[in-house]
Amino acid sequence: MTTLDAPPERITLYYSEGSSDKIYQAGIEPSDTGFIVTFAYGRRGSTLQTGTKTDAPVDYAAAKKIFDKLVQDKTKKGYTPGEDGTPYQQTQNESRATGILPQLLNPIDENAANLLLGDPNWWAQEKFDGKRVLLRKSGDIITGINRQGLSIALPEPILDQARKLGGGQWILDGEAIGDTFIAFDLLEKACVNLRTEPYCQRLKALYGMLSPGSRGAIQAAETALGSNQKRVLLLHLRKMNREGIVFKRADAPYTPGRPASGGTQVKLKFVAVASCLVTKTNGTKRSVSLELLDGTRRVGVGNVTIPANAQIPATGSILDVRYLYAFAGGSLFQPVYLGVRDDINPEACTLAQLKYKAANDGDEG
Numbered sequence: 001m002t003t004l005d006a007p008p009e010r011i012t013l014y015y016s017e018g019s020s021d022k023i024y025q026a027g028i029e030p031s032d033t034g035f036i037v038t039f040a041y042g043r044r045g046s047t048l049q050t051g052t053k054t055d056a057p058v059d060y061a062a063a064k065k066i067f068d069k070l071v072q073d074k075t076k077k078g079y080t081p082g083e084d085g086t087p088y089q090q091t092q093n094e095s096r097a098t099g100i101l102p103q104l105l106n107p108i109d110e111n112a113a114n115l116l117l118g119d120p121n122w123w124a125q126e127k128f129d130g131k132r133v134l135l136r137k138s139g140d141i142i143t144g145i146n147r148q149g150l151s152i153a154l155p156e157p158i159l160d161q162a163r164k165l166g167g168g169q170w171i172l173d174g175e176a177i178g179d180t181f182i183a184f185d186l187l188e189k190a191c192v193n194l195r196t197e198p199y200c201q202r203l204k205a206l207y208g209m210l211s212p213g214s215r216g217a218i219q220a221a222e223t224a225l226g227s228n229q230k231r232v233l234l235l236h237l238r239k240m241n242r243e244g245i246v247f248k249r250a251d252a253p254y255t256p257g258r259p260a261s262g263g264t265q266v267k268l269k270f271v272a273v274a275s276c277l278v279t280k281t282n283g284t285k286r287s288v289s290l291e292l293l294d295g296t297r298r299v300g301v302g303n304v305t306i307p308a309n310a311q312i313p314a315t316g317s318i319l320d321v322r323y324l325y326a327f328a329g330g331s332l333f334q335p336v337y338l339g340v341r342d343d344i345n346p347e348a349c350t351l352a353q354l355k356y357k358a359a360n361d362g363d364e365g
Contacts, residue, residue, distance in 0.1 A: 009064070011071055013079035014044070017101065017257060023048065024079055026070050028063045035063035037070065049296050073316070077345045078148060096150040098143065100187075102132055102173055104258035105246065105267040113268040116247045117230045123199070124230040125184055125221045126237055127244035127267050130177035131343065134187070135218075137162055138169045144176075146343045155179040157217035165218060166209050173254075174221070183210060184221040184246075187254060195254040199264075202254065237270070244269040271322055272355040274332070275341055275348055276301060278317045288313055290321065292330060294351040301326070301354075304335040313340050318349060326354040333357065 010027035025040040025048070034057025040048040053066050075091035082089040089097070108116075116122040133152070134145040142162045144154040154162075157179040166189075173185035186206040187195055194202050203223060210220035224233040234245055245268050252264030276290040279300070287303045304321050306312050313319055320338040327333060330351055 009067060011081065013071070013074050013081060014083055015077075015079045016044075016084065017078070020257070021045075022079075024074050026067060026074075028060070028067050031057045034058050035060050037063050037066045039070065051296075093150055098136070098145050098149050098151055100134055100136065100145050100171065101149045101256040102134055102147050103185075103254050103256055103263075103265055104147070105265045106259060106261060106263050108247075108266045108268055110268070112266070113234075113245070113247070116266075117234065118227050120226065121250055122230075122247045123203075123250055124224040124233055125246045125248070126233070126242060127246045127269065128175040128177060128182050128221070129243040130175040130182070133174060133176040133181065135162060135172040135174065135181060135183070136170070137166070148343055148345075155217075161217040170209070172206070172218075179217060181218045182221050183218060185254065195256075197253065198251040199248050199254070200250040241270075243271065272325060273320055273322050273338065274301075274326075274353045275344060276304075276319050276321050277346055277349045278313050278315055278319060280315055281312055286312065288319070290319070290332070290335075292349050292351045292353070293346070294330075299330045299351055301330045302332045302335060304332075304337050306337055310337065310339075318342075318344060318346065325357040327357055330354060 011025070013024045013026075015022045015024070021044045023042065023044045027038050028035050029038055035054075036057055037053040038050065039053060040050045042048040053070060054063065058066075072092075076093060078093075080089040080091055116124075132147045133154075135154075135158070136143040136145060140163065142154065142159050144152045144158075146152050154176075155178070158176070158181045168190050169188065170186065170190070171188040172181075172183040173187055174181050174183040176182075183206060185199070186202050186209065187193070189205055189209075194205060206220060210218065212220045212222045214220055224230045237245055247266050247268075249264040255264070274292070276292055277298075279289045279291045279298075281288050282303060285305075286308070287305045289303050290301050291298045292301050293299070304319065318341040320341055321332065322336045322338055323332040324334045332354075
């Protein structure tokens with residue numbers, strides 16, 4: 001097909017949720033004797049960042065394949081042709097979209113955590129090493145919801161206990177770890193929205209459904225209140241090599257989405273973990289190359305080996321990688337593959353995640 005015969009191909013997608021109001025444009029454009037795939041993105045109403053997905057002109061069939069995959073990837077992440085930007089509207093995931101999103105946590109450092117340990121207005125819980133899931137019961141229907149607001153399948157033990165738990169309708173927020181769901185917040189009960197209530201009241205209602213420390217497929221997270229309890233919990237979690245600790249302000253409402261900074265729920269991770277983009281597979285070495293985003297710039301941060309019992313992730317996948325620290329520039333030291341993430345967007349894979357090696361740190365033998 002010549003450039004004169006090419007049908008017009010252009011799309012504008014929108015995403016609006018909480019403080020996010022973004023736009024993404026893609027198109028196939030003629031260039032010399034071939035075609036290029038262009039894109040532009042940014043906050044709606046602002047100057048958009050632009051680029052191309054083709055290093056050189058390609059034939060129309062190749063350009064259409066690149067364009068279609070680009071649009072498919074964006075709609076999977078919630079972008080929609082609808083100008084109101086309602087996530088997943090008019091896309092293949094529309095039937096899975098629940099409109100229910102979790103409150104996401106910003107990280108804090110040790111100094112900030114020490115201040116919260118002594119503040120009676122902040123309570124603490126374990127940061128569990130699983131997948132963020134909301135659990136909704138409406139009559140006999142049980143729905144699992146991931147952090148993107150999409151319905152997901154649930155293990156049978158969780159479904160069985162959810163059917164027996166309480167009556168009518170409720171929404172729990174928590175973490176799924178294998179066949180166990182750890183609940184740490186209650187958002188709705190008996191068709192009453194509890195999100196505007198202070199956390200102390202929501203937690204009291206949760207403990208009315210599930211006793212803290214309960215056993216079974218659905219459990220309630222234990223909460224440390226006073227300074228002494230919080231310090232004991234922190235020491236215990238470190239001793240047991242757990243992932244981290246979460247601090248929640250007792251008087252805070254539940255606000256879906258992630259604040260630009262700070263927030264009423266924050267987390268301290270004991271180990272460094274980064275979500276990275278896979279840029280290529282490294283032949284027969286069972287390793288993949290990783291990148292992070294620094295604004296519009298992509299920064300290579302090294303390679304990670306994929307265990308023999310795991311499938312090699314495809315280019316464009318998002319991986320969680322544990323590492324000891326990052327060198328200046330972003331290269332990860334001693335990265336360890338944790339798994340593929342299918343519940344976050346590439347925009348979350350930023351260089352700002354990294355914990356860097358201090359200039360005066362020496363390597364231990």
